[in-house]
Amino acid sequence: MTASRKIFAGARIRLLRQGLNLTQAEFAQQIGISTSYLNQIENNQRALSGSVILALVDTFNFDLSELALDGAGKVSVDLQEVLTDPIFSDNKVLTQEIKVAATNAPNVTKAFLDLYRMFQKSREQLGEVDNALKDREASLAPLPYEEVRDYFHYNDNYIDSLDRAAESFATSLPHSDAGRHTDIADYLRQKHDVRVVLRKDKPSSGTVRTYDPATKTIYLNAASTMATNLFQLAYQVGLLEQGNLIEQLLDDAGFHTDVAREVCRMTFANYFAGAVVLPYSEFAQAAKDQRHDVEKLAFQFDASVEQVCHRLSMLQRPGEKGIPFYFLRIDQAGNITKRHSATTLQFTRFGGGCPLWNVHHAFQSPGEILRQLAVTPDGVQYLSLAFVQTKRVAGFKSPVRKYAIGLGCEIKHAGHVVYADDMGTTDASNFDPIGTSCRICERTDCFHRSVPPIGKDIKVDHNTRGSVPFKIA
Incomplete structure (x- = not known):
């Protein structure tokens, strides 16, 4: 029998209490627990019990979906990516340690991420020392x-x-x-x-x-x-x-x-x-009614399809949350010009994206909405949509801008999305393996791999040549 997962949400409970301007004693009294118990919860020394969760919902209309994915989840993903940098190769940080740091000390973790980004910026500028010396502070600022x-x-x-x-x-x-x-x-x-x-x-x-x-x-x-x-x-x-x-x-x-x-x-x-x-409540209800058909929603609200996709990724109002979608827009060179994600899927900050993702194929099929079932290395399955958006102004010689729009959600929400119909979402063989980028993807058998993953040893076999000129240990 599988043990139930313990829920630690200290940072989230602390933010809720502080947002209400309540002391620990006042907050604890309202949900019927002792101050010391609340202190242990906020410091992640005690998990949330069923009775505490019910009290939070009854007293403060607490949104239970906030326990599924909060800021700590996003911070931990960013931290995990940063720790793949070779400078940390001597520090074997466990995944559980990353989650504990993001949950128990989110501000310290974010400070570390900010520091790393400053380091990245300064490292990139070392190739242009003259420019860096002219304005050191500007070169280090995000x-x-x-x-x-x-x-x-x-x-x-x-x-x-x-x-x-x-x-x-x-x-x-x-x-x-x-x-x-x-x-x-x-x-x-x-x-x-x-x-x-x-x-x-x-x-x-x-x-x-x-x-x-x-x-x-x-x-x-x-x-x-x-x-x-x-x-x-x-x-x-x-x-x-x-x-x-x-x-x-x-x-x-x-x-x-x-x-x-x-x-x-x-x-x-x-x-x-x-x-x-796209007013929140009206649009959120229409999205449910239309099963997130982006073209019907665009027609209903006199909006563009891109505006609709963008808005779907932002429906995160406490108590009225919509399906968590990711949204991105890329140009023909693969540069991400817009990105939002209410899912656990994170976009690469450094280097190119995964070529197996359908958003990179959309330019080959203008006028179509491409559908893809995809699974990331962590085992999470997604429904991914992609299509091309063309922006032009009047005039034969005027420039034309083309973007690919990507929109997707976890497969557990597929029943509420019209595009998942007839795709065989229960068959694991229908899912394409995708990653964030080659530098942090651990798949060893990818035909499209461009570079080895950071932190993994490689072996060159001079007698055998596969799809890539090395093997990953």
Whole structure:
């Protein structure tokens, strides 16, 4: 008989208590346990009992799904990847030790990860010593986009106060037969005396929105799609009305540079716009009803398919969580230009991704949604979708941008996703083995391996040549 898994959630319980501004004594009294017992729980010296879990749910409406995957899980995955670096080859850190560190000391672990990223940056800059010496502090600081990306990653890609503000605006907006694009344009004119002008004189410029504060005029590119222009109008509302909330969020984030702060200001406004176009509760219910058919959802909400996929990866509101999806966007060179993951699947930070993943094949099949059943080295099975998104502006000689969009979830949610129908999700032989990247993938029999995994010995057999010129010990 298999023993039940003990649940240690000290960091999560401590954050819940601190968020309620309660002392340990006050919190313990409300859930009917002693202060010393609560102290042991918060320090992961005692597991959560069934009665404590029920008390948390009854008293604080605690979301049980938070016990399945919290920030510690993501931190432990990042820590495990970092520890594959050869500089740690003499330190045999056990997987269980990594999990304990991420759970019991998440802030210390994140500090270690930040330190390693600084080390990585300085190591890369050693090849350009002259540039590094000009501005040593700048060379060691995290890149602005990386810092903002990590901020959202460790907040589960969900900003509650901003999301609820966007939902409140979306639900209060009058809904006319003219469509939401016209409704928001009318709102901007009536509330802020801002005009909206569709501009046709520069269709191939690539500029999708320009706001002139002097004349209070928003110029939108007439060549853009309706979904793009709707999003840009919602973005402008965010900048005009959510300034105080965004400033507070930026202060709390504590970014290292002003550039990172401004990048995140833009990202917060983008977040607000996406949550206006796809209001949380309405969209989450529609996603369930449509079994996450991204094309039907895009049609229903006047959004793009990319916007829908992005939003699906952000449905992490406590008490109303959707299916945990990962979302990414890559260019034709394999560079990841957007990434979000509410799953345990993590994207590589260094080096290329796994060529067996269907997102890299999408460029070969424009106009199709590719489906793949995949399994990662840790044994987790996924349903993976991929398709190509083309962005262009008017004009024969105008540049065309092509991206591949990836969206997926763990196979245990497949029954709620229309794309899993008829794929034989119960047959293990239908799953393709994929990894994060060759440098940390331990599969020894991969036909597409490009480099040996870090930390593994290799052997060269001069008498036998396989798909790769070495064997992994």
